[in-house]
Amino acid sequence: MNKAEISYLAKQLMLELSEDELIKVEKSFEVFNKQLLLLDKLDTNNIQEMVFPFEEKTDFMREDVVSDMLTSQEVLLNAKEKENDLLVIAKVSNR
Numbered sequence: 014m015n016k017a018e019i020s021y022l023a024k025q026l027m028l029e030l031s032e033d034e035l036i037k038v039e040k041s042f043e044v045f046n047k048q049l050l051l052l053d054k055l056d057t058n059n060i061q062e063m064v065f066p067f068e069e070k071t072d073f074m075r076e077d078v079v080s081d082m083l084t085s086q087e088v089l090l091n092a093k094e095k096e097n098d099l100l101v102i103a104k105v106s107n108r
Contacts, residue, residue: 014042 016035019042023030030038085098094101 014039 016039019035019038020030023035089095089098089100092100
């Protein structure tokens with residue numbers, strides 16, 4: 014990633030980065046890429062792939078149970094704006 018690409022992505026995310034920040038992010042990407050290249054050098058031929066990250070079973074987790082639900086009217090009590098039993102929120106622009 015170079016400064017131009019980082020600047021483009023920052024603008025897409027509606028971020029304003031100073032020149033110093035662009036340089037820091039560029040250097041961070043360089044370090045990250047070097048670390049990825051080190052991973053490429055690892056010999057993983059005789060390594061069994063991991064199917065699940067935990068050694069212990071996690072099937073003991075409880076089932077989801079619905080409880081203490083608010084009614085639509087209760088939710089709308091604190092709404093600044095509402096229309097037809099719905100919350101009215103500010104439009105999100107796609108500049």
